[in-house]
Structures are given as structure tokens and as C-alpha cells.
Amino acid sequence: MNLTVSLALLLLALAIEAGIGYPQRFYAAIGHPVTWIGKLITTLDQWFNRESDSFITREIMGVFVTTLIVVAALALGAFIQQLCLSFGLLGLIPLALIASTLIAQRSLYEHVARVAEALEREGLEGGRQAVSMIVGRNPQTLDEAGVSRAAIESLAENFSDGIVAPAFWLGLGGLPGIAAYKAINTADSMIGHRTPRHLAFGWASARLDDLVNLPASRLTALLLAASAAFDRSADAGGAWRAVWRDAGKHRSPNAGWPEAAMAGALGLRLAGPRIYGETHVEDHWMGDGRAEANAADIRRALTLYKRSCGLLWALAALLAAVTLL
Template sequence: MLLDAALGEPHWVWSRLPHPAVLMGRVIGWADARFNQGGMRRIKGIGVMLVLGCAALLLGGALQALGPVVEVIVVAILIAQRSLVEHVQAVAQGLRGDLAKGRAAVAMIVSRDTGTMDESAVARAAIESAAENMSDGVVAPLFWYAIAGLPGLLLYKITNTADSMIGYRTPRHEAFGWAAARFDDFLNLIPARGTAFLMALTHGGLRDWRGIVADAGLHRSPNAGWPEAAMARALGIALSGPRAYDGRMQDFPFVNPSARKPLLAQDIDAALRVLWAVWAAVLCLGVILALL
């Protein structure tokens, strides 16, 4: 965690070598092009995830056998605190320049339509992405590493990458990506709730926990609603709500709907402080587990 926070993803390394996440994406992209056609697409998708999962477990075991130095490097590469902070921070910096720069920066981290967003919508999208990716990119990888070492970490990463590429309810991927989406939901059940718990614990204790639980149930995702609801309560703002995908406006309910809705770049700054507080809490837990 300390290596990742200090170094992030050094450009001089990843401009010369493909990042492991990029390699995972290439494999999943190949499988999508090769097998997502014809009949029995759900069965094919299940088979692809079984093969990818077994390969991840075997590769994780082989890497772990190479010793603690390799293990530390792999873990530091596959968690994304510094990268997450930098991408979200770029949105705040862009908004302080002009709205177009903010839209361009947030388009790098969300899949919704950004071309017509106002300042508040850009800030809300960045904060939601920050909350969700704190769980997906930091807490969940570390949780599965703590549970099952490098095999657990690589299994989580390949599943989460597959979900981000093919786990959508679109005509092309609804059947083929079903297994990736469902397995990703399962692997994130505990980390998403743990992230929300740590956000609440580090920002006013657990007095808002009942509200967080209620708000999480309003979200369209079984997991993403938890860190978003906790982030909304920690900052005293409303998140989620209506947004457009592929030119179609979707009327999603707000999370923490009675709170402030107009958001600014300063709210993104506050969200980044929440991320670092949760990071510190996870680091403390890791030290305690190591000592025990």
C-alpha cells in the first residue's frame, strides 16, 4: 500500500511494458471477439470465466512461490489508490480551468454521456466514481489478497476487469457477460459494504449507518450503492440521480436525496480526503492483521 501510494503507476515503466491490467483486458477482448457469437452465449461466457478464473489462480500461486519481493511488487501494481486519486483530482483541476476540461477529464473515468454535463453533474460523476473505485480498486483487491494471497487477488482482478468490459446489459453482452457480472457482484459483496463501513467510521462514526443502508437499497447496483451512499453521507451531498447513457436519459433515484445537490470542484477535493482516510484505515487494519 505504501509503495502504491508513493509511486502510483510510473509512466517510465508502463510506457515500456504493458500493464497487467492491459494484458488482462487484451485476453478478455480476444475471448469476447472469439466466443461471443452464435448460440449458447451464456454458456460460453460461463466457460470463459471458468478458464480465466482457473488461470488467474494458477498464475497467482506461481508468482507467490517466487517469494515475498515478487509478491509485494505484484500487490503494489494491482492496487490503485494513487492512480484513482490522480484521475479524480484531474477532474477537479479541469473544472477549475473550464467546464470543457472537466468534462474531458471525467469522461476518462465514467461510461455515461459527458458532453452536455454542467459543473454539478461533472463533480457528481467524479465523486461517484471515486467512491465506487475505492471499493473496486483498493479495498476489494486487498480483501481478497488477505483472504487468499496472490491467487485471490488475481482472481478478483480478472473478474473485475471482465465485468468492466463485458458485464453490461446490452444486446451484445447481456448473455455472454452474465457470468462476469454475477461473479463480480459476489466478490464485491463484502468489500463494498466494508468500504462503506470504513467511510462512515472515519467520518462521524456510525450514526448515519441506517441511512446508508437505506440509501444503498435505492441504487441500481447491489454493491456500488454502498460506498456511494456512505460517501454522500460523509460529504453531506446527494449522489446518483438522473444521467444519460448512449443518448438516453435514465431517471435513477438520488442517494441521500434530501442533501445538497449543486456540487463544485471543492466537493471533489473533499471526496479525495475521504479516500485517503479510508486508505489509512485499511493500512491500520493491515498492520494489525500482520502483527496478529
């Protein structure tokens, strides 16, 4: 697949996902491609991550399993892509339908919007319940500002991981590219944590996830900062300053970029110290604005997010047009 066709596929997939998302009846009937990947990873974790093995053996097994997952995703993606394109350009339609299931524009918006709605209608307890569906931190430790910041941070980080990165790899590598990316990202979310069980076994997936998310995290910051220039309630200059000053201080090599851009654009402080389960995590603040966020700030973040999605579409269209010249 050449770059022009893969970019056309990207535009179709983005439009389909924004329009219909992944219908709940499909999820109830057959699950979701990410849950299928997750089941494979769970099985491989049980088979190859043996606590009786040495640290180095578990590291090697982790490299093997990560490689296996990526190769399987590439192979399946290539097979489906070849099958669809055997019908000519009309094959782009089913191919785009399949690719759209691996992008999350619509569902991310809906999940974050529910937090704002819960805070507005049900107060703090409703907000805590809604935000617990999208973040891993202990919701009972969060006040209204903490719930609001958590929702905005999740929006910023998942804009990078759930939309821009899949779009980047789809545009660059077609269905095999996005399938491999989602396999890596899912593996990192399941076995990439620095827990005793996965410290050795999950090392490879965690480092590979950092690598494949590196270009998208920078692009996400750029999109958010550029979008702020078209939003009277946002500050593009503040976004650029926060990224320049704070992004590299985040404990994640990638999450700091979209979080800093979002914080600076909205005049907020994001990240900082927080609690995951029983674990207290110290992290630098992103941005130098106010920490007292609220539901209205979540709404502002969602507006900026929608504009940034629009810019992503425009960028894909521009690149597709350039490749035709």
C-alpha cells in the same frame, strides 16, 4: 501462504503502490497487467461469443470463458507466488511489487484530483474533459454540479472496486486471490454489460463480479463512515443514515454502499438520474443533501478518501498483529 504472511504482503503492496504507483514508463513499455487480462478477454470474446449461436449456448460459453479466465489467473498467481516465496521472506518484496500493480490508491486520487483542478482552472469544459477520462456518462450533458457529482461517485465506487476489494482478496488469498479478483472485475467491465452482444455471454462474469465485490462494498462504506468521524467537514452520522436508507435502492447491488456513505458524509446527493452515451438511466438518489456539488466538494471527498485508505492500512496491520497472537 498463511494469513499472517498474506496480510504482511498486503501492507507492503499498499505502501509500494501509494509511494510509487505504476510508473508511466512501465505502462508505455509493457502495458499493465489489467490490459494484458483485457487482451485475453477480447480474444476469448471473439472466439466463443458467436452471434449465430443460441442464447443458451452463448450463456454456456460465457460460463466457460469466465471459469477459464479465473482459473488462469489463479494458476499464474500461484506459480509466481510460489516462485517468489522459494527465496524465503525476502520473496515478499518482489511479490508485493507485483501485487501493488493490481491496486489503484495513487492513480485513483490523481485522476479525481484532475477533475477538481480542471474545474478550478479551466471551468466547465475543462471539467467535462477531465471527468470523461474516469466515467462512462456523456460529459456534454453535465453542468458543473454534474461533473463534480460524477467525479465523487467514481471516487466512491472505485475506492471499493479498485482498492478495498483487491486488498480484501490479497489479504485473504495472496497473489492468486487478487489476480483472480482483477480477472473477474476486468471481465465484468468488458463483457458484463447488458448489451445485445453480451446479454447472454457476459451474464456469468457480471453475476460473479457482484458476488466477489459484496464484502468489499460493505467494508468500504464502513471505512468511509468511520473516517468521517475524524473529519470536521464530514458527518459520520449522516453517512450511516444514508447507507441504511439508500444503499439497497441503487440499481447496483454493491455501488450503492460506498456512494451512499460518501454522499451522507459530505451532505450531498449522489447517483440519481444520469445519461450514459445516448441512454438515460433512472436511479435513486444516494443521500438527502444538496445536489449542487462543486470542485471544493471533490476536494472534501478526496480528503475523506485518504483518511479511509489510512484506516484500511490500520485495519490490515491490526489483523496481522492479531494473527500473531
